[in-house]
Amino acid sequence: MNYKDFLKKYFHFFTYFHNYLGYRIFIALISSVLVGILDGVGLALFIPLIRMITGSPMGASLSGKENFISELVLDTFNITPNLLNVFMLIFIFFCFKGIAKFFESYLRVVFQQVFMRKVRLANIDLLNSYDFQKFLKSDAGRIQNTLSGEINRLNSAYIHYFKSFQLGVLVLTYIIFALGVDWKFTLLTVFGGVAVNFIFKYLYKRTVYFSRMFTLKTHFFQNLLVQKVYLFKYLKATGLNAVYGEKLKSSIHDMEGIQKKVGLVDALLGALREPLSIVIVFLAVFLNIQFFDESLANVMLSLLLLYRAITFFMTMQEQWNSFLGVSGSLENMRDFTKELERGKEKNGKIIFDTFKEKLVFKDVTFSFTSKKNILSHISFTVHKNETLAIVGESGAGKSTMLNVLSGLLLPTSGMYYVDNIPIHEFEAQSFKKRIGxxxxxxxxxxxxxxxxxxxxxxxxxxxxxxxxxxxxxxxxxxxxxxxxxxxxxxxxxxxxxxxxxxxxxxxxxxxLFKEVDFLLLDEATSALDTETEAIIRNNIYKLKGEYTIIIIAHRLATIKNADRIILMDKGVISAIGSFEELLQCSSKFRKMVSIQNL
Ligand SMILES: Nc1ncnc2c1ncn2[C@@H]1O[C@H](COP(=O)(O)OP(=O)(O)OP(=O)(O)O)[C@@H](O)[C@H]1O
Missing domain, CATH: 3.40.50.300 (P-loop containing nucleotide triphosphate hydrolases)
Structure with a gap:
């Protein structure tokens, strides 16, 4: 197992951050470790200071192994242990700790910004190249929520995760120091702490569950909200505004309910932490004195160090639970990114410069699912600067055909050629840029x-x-x-x-401002009154011969002047030709014309 697989398996949150931050994550971690060590050593140096000031029996016993850190520091730097020297040493260590803390805090903010920028940019790029067919199946509320509200929760997740890690380092540092003073007492306390953590594990699990639920509920809320804004006129005009508003309100209540549950678990954790810690420490002191017969002085000193470790441990737990409370957003973002990666549109290498000759559909079939073909075995050619119209009943497959023509959808079978090159061989963006x-x-x-x-x-x-x-x-x-x-x-x-x-x-x-080769119009004028429609229609026909125009229209007057018309019927071409030719050869077309009194 290489180190990446190892990280993936045991530190999936860490791997997620690592994917975006790379080496920076290790710099952040090293700076945290440095702060922990400098803080611990600085504090340990207080021990000889206390000894010198008080000359107490507790201090007297603090020589040899109990005092290993300060001894080590004094020996390494060859310093005579007098009051001024030790004080200066403590001061220097805390100055170094201050510098390390400054870099650690600053780097955390800088890396947090780098992380957020990278996540945002990567997802926006992926969204740009997301396949249209996959997009049709996606949840708009989720996309919106993930890239707005959820990204802020991800930011909190990052902050809480790294704070937890930094506090974890401090806890470890103090435990190591305490072990050096009285390993039996320290081990007893640590085992007690681990045992209590099993009780907390259940509560952590609940927090993770609620966090995931919260993410899902916010997707739903966003979905409702997007539609509320988008359909405002309809909802207002039909009096459905209030009913829809109730749905939104109920979704708000749902979100509130979940957040309250997260708050409840958090409060429980907070309330349980101190009484349980006291019980552990008391038991450890009792067992130590009862069975190991250690001096109270040593126990008191380890207790001092462990007190600091416990304080950091409790803060770490708080941070960790806050992290778990927003960890749903991290999972959601990871899944969302993966989904976008999987849904990347196929992209060729050939840059589409400009349209030269013809579009050819050769036996094109398209289906969204394997059950039903939306387009079946379609073959036709459109020449440069030709105006082609597509007509047919509702659901005949006209818009789908336009989507295939524009490269939004790729044929399921058969081939679509642009200037004799299969469409998927073009770099998608360069082709789409030429489309109006x-x-x-x-x-x-x-x-x-x-x-x-x-x-x-x-x-x-x-x-x-x-x-x-x-x-x-x-x-x-x-x-x-x-x-x-x-x-x-x-x-x-x-x-x-x-x-x-x-x-x-x-x-x-x-x-028209864009320099395009193709103008695709999908019912572009159907919402307009006849007079405006006629004006726009005339304008469009003035463009005839300058652009390759493909028009879908139900109003046959709109397409009367097209060079050729394709009549679609249930996914197949029923007839193709000019208006007059279709009148001659297609009874269906004649019927459509007579219904519209043309
Ligand atoms: N995203 C989709 N997933 C599954 N089926 C779809 C999807 N979009 C369209 N369809 C189906 O494809 C068929 C053709 O739809 P299309 O929109 O191409 O018809 P149309 O001729 O343009 O109809 P209209 O004139 O009503 O716009 C319809 O039966 C429709 O239900």
């Missing part, structure tokens, strides 16, 4: 019109020229340039509200 995607719900960001369209591109003369081109092509230029603040007008919840048609034109402008 316009959907029914126009996407508007809370920012200025310029930023909404340029996607935060700097306002250089070149970009501004492109901006003017985009707003002109999408027929929104008059509206924007007549606003008091023109393109600097704020949109969205922080700015002005604009109509559905204006939003749609803005989102078309955003796609």
């Amino acid at each position: 995607y316009i959907v029914q719900d126009a996407t508007i960001f809370n920012d200025t019109i310029y930023n909404n369209i340029s996607f935060w591109a700097p306002k250089t003369p070149e970009n501004y020229k492109r901006f003017l081109y985009a707003i002109k092509k999408s027929a929104i230029d008059d509206f924007i340039l007549n606003l008091p603040n023109k393109e600097d007008t704020l949109l969205g919840s922080n700015g002005i509200n604009i109509s559905g048609g204006q939003k749609q034109r803005l989102s078309i402008a955003r796609e």
Whole structure:
């Protein structure tokens, strides 16, 4: 077993931090050990000091092994044990401890920031490259919660974990010192401590369980909250706001209930700790005097050292329980990251520069599950700058086809070629950059019109020229340039509200601002009134021949001027051709046309 496997098996929390912090974790640990040693040695030097000041019988017995630390230090540095020298030595040790403590505390904060940054950046990168199909199955509340609230709990987990570790080092240091003074008494006390820890183990387990439950409950709450904001209008308009609000409130009560339970366990641990420690120490003192016949002076000295060890041990337990209380977030984050890693989209190596010739579907089948094909054996070709429309009944597979065309979904079988190269051989991002995607719900960001369209591109003369081109092509230029603040007008919840048609034109402008080869429109104009729809439709057709356009629309008027139309029926192509050709060859199409009075 190599050291990584060993760490993984016995120190999985440690391994998690180690994955992000690497060598830094050892620097942090060494600095903790140093603080512990300097503190312990500094304190041990008080023993000769007490002896010198009091000359007490307790001090008199403190020579030889009982005094091993101070003897060692005095011998090593060849120092005459007088009051001033010992005092100076103690002072120097505590100064060194101060310096070590400073570095230890500072490094803890620095490494904590490094850890949080690395976790955040790694997960955001992974989310960027998360496969769309996997995303469809994921829980939006969980994603949101993990990357916001849960990440703060992870921060607390880091702090508590390392504090526990540092305190553990101090406990060990004092136990070693106490062992040097009176090993029998120390061992008895340590065994007692270990025995009591078994009682605490059950309580620790409960804390871990509640921590996991809390994470799950917060995912659920976030999910409800996201939907509450997203569906606000619908919920408000239908009076369902109150009912939905009750769900949210009940979720808040659930979270509160769990946190109260964590608090209860924590309070129990806190309350039990001191009485149990007293019992252990008392028993150890009793056994020691009764059976080992050690002098009370030695016991008292070990007790002094053990008192410090016990104090640190109790604080360590508190920190550890606080760590366990948030450890659910660590497990959640680890699982979340693994899930994102597993769900990484397939990525080829070929950089897609620009579209040259044709898109070819060759016997493409797509299914979400093995049970049902959503697209079955589809074959067709789209030539550069052609305008292709896809029509068909609801659920026929039109959006799925567009998702495959855009590379969001990969064929389950068959092959999709772009300029004769299989789609999965392209570097995904470079292909997707060449796509303009316009959907029914126009996407508007809370920012200025310029930023909404340029996607935060700097306002250089070149970009501004492109901006003017985009707003002109999408027929929104008059509206924007007549606003008091023109393109600097704020949109969205922080700015002005604009109509559905204006939003749609803005989102078309955003796609035209980008240098794209393809314009994919999925029911982009179906939410608009006929007049606005006609305006946008004309604008889109003005782009004919400049872009390769693929349109899904239920309104057949929208697609009348397309070069070719694909009629989908239950996942297969029922007919393909121009509007007139389909009228000739497809009774289904004729029926659709007559229903829409075209
Ligand atoms: N994420 C998914 N998981 C499983 N099945 C899905 C998923 N998305 C869509 N489907 C199924 O795929 C089929 C085709 O859906 P698709 O959205 O492509 O149809 P469509 O023709 O665009 O319909 P509409 O006109 O109503 O938008 C439907 O039966 C749908 O239930």
